[in-house]
Each structure stands twice: as C-alpha cells, then as structure tokens.
Amino acid sequence: MASVTLRDLTKEFKEVVAVNKLNLEIRDKEFLVLVGPSGCGKTTALRMVAGLEESTSGEILIGDRVVNDVSPKDRDIAMVFQNYALYPHMSVYDNMSFGLRLKRTPTGKPWPFNATRTFSKQEIDRRVNEAARLLGMETLLQRKPKQLSGGQRQRVALGRAIVREPKVFLMDEPLSNLDAKLRVQTRAELIKLHRRLGITTIYVTHDQVEAMTMGDRIAVMNAGLMQQCDTPLNLYNHPANVFVAGFIGSPAMNFVPVTVKAEGDTVKLDAGSFSVALPADKAAVAKAKVGSECTLGIRPEDIYDAQLAGLVKPTPGNTVKVGVDVVEPLGNDVEMYLTAGPHALIAMINNKTAAKAGDQVDVVFDMDKSHLFDKATEAAIY
Numbered sequence: 001m002a003s004v005t006l007r008d009l010t011k012e013f014k015e016v017v018a019v020n021k022l023n024l025e026i027r028d029k030e031f032l033v034l035v036g037p038s039g040c041g042k043t044t045a046l047r048m049v050a051g052l053e054e055s056t057s058g059e060i061l062i063g064d065r066v067v068n069d070v071s072p073k074d075r076d077i078a079m080v081f082q083n084y085a086l087y088p089h090m091s092v093y094d095n096m097s098f099g100l101r102l103k104r105t106p107t108g109k110p111w112p113f114n115a116t117r118t119f120s121k122q123e124i125d126r127r128v129n130e131a132a133r134l135l136g137m138e139t140l141l142q143r144k145p146k147q148l149s150g151g152q153r154q155r156v157a158l159g160r161a162i163v164r165e166p167k168v169f170l171m172d173e174p175l176s177n178l179d180a181k182l183r184v185q186t187r188a189e190l191i192k193l194h195r196r197l198g199i200t201t202i203y204v205t206h207d208q209v210e211a212m213t214m215g216d217r218i219a220v221m222n223a224g225l226m227q228q229c230d231t232p233l234n235l236y237n238h239p240a241n242v243f244v245a246g247f248i249g250s251p252a253m254n255f256v257p258v259t260v261k262a263e264g265d266t267v268k269l270d271a272g273s274f275s276v277a278l279p280a281d282k283a284a285v286a287k288a289k290v291g292s293e294c295t296l297g298i299r300p301e302d303i304y305d306a307q308l309a310g311l312v313k314p315t316p317g318n319t320v321k322v323g324v325d326v327v328e329p330l331g332n333d334v335e336m337y338l339t340a341g342p343h344a345l346i347a348m349i350n351n352k353t354a355a356k357a358g359d360q361v362d363v364v365f366d367m368d369k370s371h372l373f374d375k376a377t378e379a380a381i382y
Helices: 042-050 092-101 121-135 150-162 180-197 208-214 232-237 242-247 280-289
Strands: 004-013 016-026 031-035 057-062 077-080 168-172 200-205 217-222 225-230 254-263 266-270 275-277 293-298 303-305 319-329 333-340 343-350 360-365 371-374
Touching: 004 042, 016 042, 016 225, 031 042, 031 208, 042 077, 042 168, 042 200, 077 150, 092 121, 092 150, 121 150, 121 180, 150 180, 180 208, 200 208, 208 232, 217 232, 217 242, 225 232, 225 242, 242 254, 242 293, 242 371, 254 280, 254 343, 266 280, 280 371, 303 343
Parallel strands: 031 200, 031 217, 077 168, 168 200
Antiparallel strands: 004 016, 004 057, 217 225, 254 266, 254 293, 266 275, 293 371, 303 360, 319 333, 319 360, 333 343
16 A cells, blocks of 8 residues: 655646645545535546646655656556446456456566466456455356446446555546435445555545545645645534535535624624624634624534524524524424525524424524634634
C-alpha cells in the first residue's frame, strides 16, 4: 500500500482553472472522498492522479515517488469508472483477468503469446477467484455483462481493479448508475471491502450522503479550490465556511442574514422579524462582531416544535414564531417548510407534532448548535 500526496496540483483549460493549487495528503490505507458539485474539479484531480490528465503544475507522489511523468500503467493504481467500462463480448472472468493477461513481458509480447508471461495462468486464476469470492460472484464468472444487473456489473468493475492488487484505488462516482436501494447496499459492501483489503482509496462523488457514510476523511471542493478536509463529523459540526455548511447535511443548513447586537451581557442575532440570543460560549466569540452583518446558520434537525417536550428548553432567547407552509411526513420525522417574516426555513420535526400547513407555531432554535459566518468572507466565526 502507499500514501498519495498532491502538492500545489493545478490544471488549467485555457482560461478555466479546473483545479487550483490542490494540496492534499491521503494516508496509507485511508479512504478519502473528494466531494463537491458538478464542475468543481474533483474528477479532474482524480484523473491527474491516474495519469489520464496531464497537470499544468504541481507534483503527484505515490509513496515517495513523483509520478507526474510516469505512464498510467506504471503508477500501480487501479481505477473504477462511472460507466463500468466492461467489454460486452467477454465473460466476467475475462473482464476481470484482462488487465493481468495484457501485462507485457520484457520482450514486449502480451500473454498468452509469450511463454515467459508476467503472470502464470494459475496466478491469474487465483486472483480472479479470490476477488470473485470477496465480491460474492463465484457463480457469475462465465456470464456476459448483458446477463448481469447494474449492481453485478459494478462488482465486476471492482473485481477487475482488485485482481491487480494495486497500491491505490481510484473510484470515479462508481455508484451513480445504480438505483437508490442498490446504491445503499453497494455502499456498505464497498466499506466492508476497503476494511478487508486496506488499500489506499480516493473516491469521487457529488453525493454528500455517500461522502459522509464512506470516508475516513472528506475533502470538499468548489470551483477548483479545496474548501475543507476533515472527518465527516468535524465537517458537519465545524464547517469552515458557508459553502461547506450548506453542502454537508441533508436537508441543507438554513442561512439567515442577521446583525449582531449586544444588550447588557446578552448577545443577540437580529434577523429583523425575529431575534435569538447566543449561549455564553458563543456570545463571547460573537462580541467582536457587535454591529456587524453576519449570517446565522441553523440545521433543520436543530429546530424543534416548542409544544413538544425535548432536550432543548423554549426560552425567550431561542423561541421564534413561524408560519407553516408545507408539511411532508417522512415517517419518524416531519419535514416542514416555514416562514419567519421574509425568511424561509426548513425544519425536521418529530412526527408527534400537531402543526399543519397554515398554522402559526412557536419553534425553538438550539443555539448551542448554531453557526455564525462573516457576511463578507463567508468564513466561520464560531
């Protein structure tokens, strides 16, 4: 196995900077997820690591070896593509073993035409059968891709990568073509597979739920720049800026423009139609911003129905009167679309709520879990 290090990695397409001075270290055996919206540069970064895209500047190291000028086949990586890229006329066995059979000997002739091939038939059989066992595909080895489901085809693509026994796995949105139920199932299988094999993995996705559930760490990208790289829980609880806060979490965080005001020892966030008081620890940080315009961030799951007994106690400092626009039952929770003056909010409320569309109700903001961002820089204040 090996670490992967990116130093000031940059890719420019004429006037467009797709990846801008990306600095990142993926540790040995780590599962790192690159996540961000379409066009943020995550796939371009992955393709540069794979050698499928030439970098404009910067360095790529696999282990201690700079690989910028090393061909893709000699980087000791294996890539799993979004569209599987299987050969339709070949069996599962042949698809999985193709890369091994194509390995060239010093004489330059591919197996099986050279008796001194790199891999023996026995070694190829061992690797393919072991990968098939890991992926639960022992009975599918003689089938053609058209005889397989989407999930089975994805396993073949994974198997083709596994048999190479590479130092690094690169995965480019491998689950995006699967339906929702199969995506969840395959996601769990990938996590178990990584734990078993322990191969350094860089995984690209635009799905933040995938990122949160799979990654040891997540690197969030936007417009070619890395916004933050941290563990899933730290990204969720301590986003570095408005973009990360809004991208991580589903439904997305609510953002409300506010002015920071002080009333004696109390620091309040005034949104015009309502105001909320900050707890002491957050007030101590926000005092430096008194008189400034900022952005309050509050997650939907941190807004509660004031009529329900819960962990957050309604007080004059954290209770807000809202209008209920839409109620969407989701089983254990109810997703509510609310308005507080001109501000639109989304809340995830316990299903025991009696609130319905058209009602005026009191909701409680859990200000201990709130976030405050600078309006100009969008960086987190607390």
